[in-house]
Amino acid sequence: MRQHPVRWLTALLVIGAVALAVSACGSSSSSSTKSSSTGNGGATAPGVTATSITFGTHQPLTGPAAPGYSEIAPASQAYFDYVNAHGGVYGRKINLIIKNDEYDPTLTVNVVHQLVLQDNVFGIFEGLGTPTHTKVVGFLNASKIPDMFIASGCPCWDNGTTQPYSFGWQPNYTIEGKILGQYIKQHFAGQKVAVLYQDDDFGMGGLAGIEDEVPASSIVSKEPYQSGTTTLAPQITAIKASGAKVFVMFTVPIYTAIARLTAFTLGYSPQLVVSNVGIDPHTVGDLLAAVSKGKASGDALIDGAITDGYLPSFSDTSNPWIQLFMKIKAQYDPKAPFDGNVEYGMANAYTLVQALVAAGPHLTRQGLVNAVDNDGGSWTGPGLVPFRYTTTEHGGYSGVQMAKVVGTSIDPFGPVLTTPPTAGSPITTYTGTPATPPASGIPSN
Amino acid sequence: MIAVRQSTLLRSLAIVVAAALILLLLSGELSAYRQLQLAEGTYFFAVLAGLTMLIGLSGQVSLGHGAFLCVGAYTVSLLIADEGWALAPAIAAAVVVSCLIGLPVGAAASRLRGPYLAGATLAFAVGLPALGDKFPSLFDGENGLTINPPAVPSWLGANFSLEHWQAWIGCVGGLIVLFVLLNLYRSGLGRSFRAVRDDEIAAALCGLRVGRMQTLAFVISAGCAGLGGGIYAAVLNLATPSAFSLTLSLSLLTGAVVGGLGSLTGAVWGAALLVLLPNWSNDIAHSLSLSGNVSDNLPQAIYGVVLIVVMLAWPSGLQGGVRALVGSARARWGGNGGNEAKRIESPEGGGEK
Numbered sequence: 166m167r168q169h170p171v172r173w174l175t176a177l178l179v180i181g182a183v184a185l186a187v188s189a190c191g192s193s194s195s196s197s198t199k200s201s202s203t204g205n206g207g208a209t210a211p212g213v214t215a216t217s218i219t220f221g222t223h224q225p226l227t228g229p230a231a232p233g234y235s236e237i238a239p240a241s242q243a244y245f246d247y248v249n250a251h252g253g254v255y256g257r258k259i260n261l262i263i264k265n266d267e268y269d270p271t272l273t274v275n276v277v278h279q280l281v282l283q284d285n286v287f288g289i290f291e292g293l294g295t296p297t298h299t300k301v302v303g304f305l306n307a308s309k310i311p312d313m314f315i316a317s318g319c320p321c322w323d324n325g326t327t328q329p330y331s332f333g334w335q336p337n338y339t340i341e342g343k344i345l346g347q348y349i350k351q352h353f354a355g356q357k358v359a360v361l362y363q364d365d366d367f368g369m370g371g372l373a374g375i376e377d378e379v380p381a382s383s384i385v386s387k388e389p390y391q392s393g394t395t396t397l398a399p400q401i402t403a404i405k406a407s408g409a410k411v412f413v414m415f416t417v418p419i420y421t422a423i424a425r426l427t428a429f430t431l432g433y434s435p436q437l438v439v440s441n442v443g444i445d446p447h448t449v450g451d452l453l454a455a456v457s458k459g460k461a462s463g464d465a466l467i468d469g470a471i472t473d474g475y476l477p478s479f480s481d482t483s484n485p486w487i488q489l490f491m492k493i494k495a496q497y498d499p500k501a502p503f504d505g506n507v508e509y510g511m512a513n514a515y516t517l518v519q520a521l522v523a524a525g526p527h528l529t530r531q532g533l534v535n536a537v538d539n540d541g542g543s544w545t546g547p548g549l550v551p552f553r554y555t556t557t558e559h560g561g562y563s564g565v566q567m568a569k570v571v572g573t574s575i576d577p578f579g580p581v582l583t584t585p586p587t588a589g590s591p592i593t594t595y596t597g598t599p600a601t602p603p604a605s606g607i608p609s610n
Numbered sequence: 611m612i613a614v615r616q617s618t619l620l621r622s623l624a625i626v627v628a629a630a631l632i633l634l635l636l637s638g639e640l641s642a643y644r645q646l647q648l649a650e651g652t653y654f655f656a657v658l659a660g661l662t663m664l665i666g667l668s669g670q671v672s673l674g675h676g677a678f679l680c681v682g683a684y685t686v687s688l689l690i691a692d693e694g695w696a697l698a699p700a701i702a703a704a705v706v707v708s709c710l711i712g713l714p715v716g717a718a719a720s721r722l723r724g725p726y727l728a729g730a731t732l733a734f735a736v737g738l739p740a741l742g743d744k745f746p747s748l749f750d751g752e753n754g755l756t757i758n759p760p761a762v763p764s765w766l767g768a769n770f771s772l773e774h775w776q777a778w779i780g781c782v783g784g785l786i787v788l789f790v791l792l793n794l795y796r797s798g799l800g801r802s803f804r805a806v807r808d809d810e811i812a813a814a815l816c817g818l819r820v821g822r823m824q825t826l827a828f829v830i831s832a833g834c835a836g837l838g839g840g841i842y843a844a845v846l847n848l849a850t851p852s853a854f855s856l857t858l859s860l861s862l863l864t865g866a867v868v869g870g871l872g873s874l875t876g877a878v879w880g881a882a883l884l885v886l887l888p889n890w891s892n893d894i895a896h897s898l899s900l901s902g903n904v905s906d907n908l909p910q911a912i913y914g915v916v917l918i919v920v921m922l923a924w925p926s927g928l929q930g931g932v933r934a935l936v937g938s939a940r941a942r943w944g945g946n947g948g949n950e951a952k953r954i955e956s957p958e959g960g961g962e963k
């Protein structure tokens with residue numbers, strides 16, 4: 166029983182060695198903190214110097230949400246590269262640190278802490294995903310970190326009172342659901358409707374919008390799915406059995422593809438109505454071709470699907486915004502296809518530059534937030550509708566236009582519609598004229 | 611000194627106090643992000659220590675420990691968010707709940723062997739987080755639960771950061787696990803576990819109830835994982851089904867194996883690896899200027915290669931590698947090392963397969 170002391174001394178030494186190793190890493194990062202806080206050209210915030218401003222973002226570069234969405238942040242980066250090549254904003258070049266969170270909330274928390282505490286970013290930009298970003302909103306607001314233009318339409322961002330530092334950007338899913346629901350009510354009156362939705366605030370927000378417009382007696386099936394699952398066979402079988410003629414999906418692209426392919430193999434061909442986040446034709450078409458191992462032509466399977474948009478269609482090459490973004494993509498992000506995701510990343514980046522311009526040369530975190538609160542509602546850009554930005558509303562775009570998938574294009578039709586995200590409030594036609602991009606392609610005061 | 615050597619309790623206390631002192635000094639020196647990583651390391655350590663005890667000491671494999679982490683995290687989140695409990699009793703409750711859930715799973719597991727045991731625990735890891743989606747009113751579905759970060763006590767002063775406090779919470783939890791398991795390894799119970807592991811028939815002939823021993827080991831290990839889950843909730847402030855995927859359970863097993871099965875020091879290595887390796891492989895992948903598609907997927911490849919290399923170089927894990935280095939150093943400089951047979955039976959559990 167008598168122990169040689171060396172054994173447990175070894176254990177202690179190991180703990181000590183690990184401690185030393187970790188503390189060595191720690192001190193090296195704290196020294197970089199000091200160096201970055203010098204020479205900031207009148208600005209008084211971490212992540213800002215006289216010549217640079219650094220944002221961080223969490224993106225699903227791999228994992229279930231990666232198809233399509235992984236193009237978004239590099240497209241934003243491309244737009245920033247374009248702005249930087251033309252002198253930046255008040256002489257500051259915009260850096261974007263992109264971290265992969267694999268659409269896993271644990272990793273989101275981890276990488277956002279890393280961005281804020283270790284990389285000392287000025288703010289978070291375009292953090293992607295509802296289940297992911299909801300887990301860091303509390304931390305970012307408690308730490309007073311600007312949380313700009315979240316890449317998710319969750320209604321939960323839209324609260325400037327409790328979350329003054331977080332701003333949505335795309336139309337919230339309830340707005341989108343209401344407008345899609347009104348279209349279904351008008352054009353598929355009396356037909357049975359089924360809804361497939363992601364079982365979180367993304368899917369539930371969209372479902373709430375549909376239920377606000379479509380009579381409850383018409384909705385014959387509501388099937389949730391969990392992100393990460395590999396099959397939708399039970400859901401699609403139930404939806405087919407319900408006899409629905411209209412099939413609404415609040416799904417990310419991979420699940421749009423799986424649902425469509427499952428319906429195809431079951432011989433079920435309803436009218437598809439898909440949220441704008443889940444129907445980029447390039448992404449879904451490629452996924453369909455991939456998951457069916459080339460047996461199905463992806464584009465044909467989603468041809469005729471009804472969706473909506475709040476930016477000019479990426480396939481409308483006569484639009485000056487699309488021409489601008491295509492030019493920038495060709496120079497700074499040449500390997501990516503030009504699709505809805507790339508357009509999204511560029512348009513969102515454009516809005517961030519608008520905010521930085523409005524915040525003025527003496528950049529502070531509070532100043533950036535104030536700029537959006539005070540001016541954001543009047544900004545014009547690629548969007549078809551105005552932003553809902555006030556000190557209390559942080560919701561992003563206020564409406565959408567109906568659209569249809571035709572081949573590999575998205576063709577908008579009908580009027581541009583706006584509505585508040587509250588139940589029962591009316592849907593109205595927006596009559597403002599679309600803006601044209603500035604000659605430089607960069608917003609200015 | 612002799613008393614410390616002869617009494618298991620005093621010896622464990624001495625180790626825990628020494629580790630606590632090191633952690634106390636260390637946590638003050640770290641940057642905020644490193645403090646958070648330290649806190650993450652402690653919940654991994656709590657799970658890995660219990661898991662490595664289960665596999666190394668009792669000889670049962672579990673692919674389902676991520677589920678117990680899930681139980682702990684949800685228990686703490688629910689108690690704090692809905693019932694307004696304080697953190698410490700909530701974590702204690704998480705341990706109790708995990709043990710209670712571990713009891714039937716352990717009882718079932720004690721009747722299974724080899725691949726069947728692995729399969730059953732695997733099913734547990736896959737199935738349990740889905741309950742969150744099955745009862746959305748209680749667990750809020752795929753959104754999961756979000757809780758407020760633990761408040762820093764006022765007696766620590768206004769400048770004491772949240773991350774520092776979270777690191778302390780994690781360290782206390784980790785040290786409790788360390789203390790319990792250090793004692794267990796040298797207790798009669800620990801020897802009974804070993805006896806059952808080495809030869810079930812011989813152990814039964816000696817009067818040990820094999821099934822009961824294996825169930826007990828499983829319950830203790832589940833309790834450690836539940837404590838880890840409690841720390842998880844205190845550090846990350848969330849509990850969501852997708853956070854406790856099968857991948858997590860598998861990486862826990864990886865951490866235990868690569869750290870060194872059966873060894874508590876190995877659990878420290880394993881925890882450090884699980885926290886640091888993903889970041890390192892990410893940094894390496896993105897320091898090479900590769901195209902997006904390659905560099906996004908490279909971290910997983912680097913992760914895999916590191917694990918393969920470690921297992922090839924040191925089949926008994928990192929702790930086995932350290933021990934071999936120490937052994938050869940002692941042999942060279944004339945110590946009394948190099949006695950493999952003696953080392954295999956050491957209470958640190960080194961070399962146990």
